[in-house]
Amino acid sequence: MTTQQRRILVIGIGAGDPDYLTLGAVKAMGRADVFFIVGKGAGTSALTDLRHRMLDEHARAPYRVVEVDDPSRDRRPMGRGDYTTAVHDWRARRADIFEGLLRDEMTADETAAFLVWGDPSLYDSTLGILATIEARGSLSTSVEVIPGISSVSALAARHRIPLNQVGRPLHITPARRLSDVGRNDDGDIVVMLDAHESFTEVEGDVWIYWGAYLGTPDELLVAGPLREVSDRIRQMHAEARDRHGWIMDTYLLRIVERPGPGPAADVRDDGGAGGIR
Template sequence: MREIHVIGIGAGDPEQLTLQAVRALRSTDVFFVLDKGEVKSDLVQLRRDLLEAHIPEGSYRVVEARDPDRDRGAGGAAYSPAVGDWRSARADVFERLIAEELGEDESGAFLVWGDPALYDSTIGVLEELLDRGTVPFAYDVVPGISSVSALVARHRTGLNRVAGPVQITTGRRLAEGFPEGVDDVVVMLDAHQAFRRYADQDIDIYWGAYIGTPDEILASGPLAETAPRIERLRAEARARKGWIMDTYLLRRNPKGQ
């Protein structure tokens, strides 16, 4: 039976790997890396650098494949079907990789940014592939340090306050309204900077981009004062690199409610 490891590799710093992740890396024969195109080629290089930092050279193979394009323009009722189509296209790629590149007595691995359980599709794609029944394999999941944990650590703060809840959501959801009953909100996958609509409220923001990498950028402070700076930093970074990965914590002050 082929074995697949889904390994959380943290937000980008090779030193953030857990001991369990390092053991999983060292037991892997073939690493599957999805290439998102020339603009994001440094994401592939970061994975290679991580492997070189923790595994003896020549003890593994790296197989790259092009990640299917996703319909980023789909919204409303079309959003979920578009994501489903993209996951199925990914399952096609996974199926080919496992069937053609992994021997029946070998182990393969997918390296997942942050934690595989938080806004990542790898587990769902593997489950869809298992449901097809075309390529038998077993898999396990190794948790990783998420960008959320790395963000608050870099800002030297916590996710929640005493006895208070914290909610993790997306930019798409935040644009629909600030979550009710929650004062601490972590926002991921925000391509349109939805935080701007709350700049007139008494809210602090803790923002970070490329967290854990040499390109890391941090900004924090009252949202009304910090939002313009974040917009500028974000635009400059995107122009320089061609892509951006960022996340942030919004902290609403009780006196402002």
């Protein structure tokens, strides 16, 4: 292991609105000498552009930006074991890239930063990959984490609802595990990473609070009884993916006798360039 320790900031930058940056995140950005930005392809350039705008406003010159492409990943529907194998393979290749950045693109007296969408602790791989690099023994790292406003918090705020109900649990799950959680849970469920509209398989008297591109000019919001708004969400999901080439959505499923205090069956359309809102 090298005796030259790499100082790393993992900064949560929120769900999309530049105002979601915390004061802690702004101060941390001012301490970094080099920022590593992982791009996810031309179709998601808006995510990279947002990071650059944040740096223009809050980073302290002189600083450097190093951009790399995210390794490809098999996203076809697959069994749980195959999915886990695919993710581990993708993370290993990502760790190779990150290790190269830390070794070759910064000096031992510099501080590097990764700008993480949402919060680094919630369905993001950065912390796990840095732990893998440390375990390999080729680099010594000192990691500081600055939490951010997640899409889950942003969803609740935009719908004006609490995430939990009194005395009931709240589960956060990727969509591929929704059926498992739904069979064994008596609380509300927050669903993330739903590429296949898994909410269409949910039965019963359930309300959905759905949001996509939260905190951005393209934000989409729908709330209402799932059986009444499901088709509308599917239509908006398809149109948005066609328009932007990508979509990030999050939703809350809630069994309630009467909804509130958020909006009832609500689809907002601002009629502007940002599209449906």
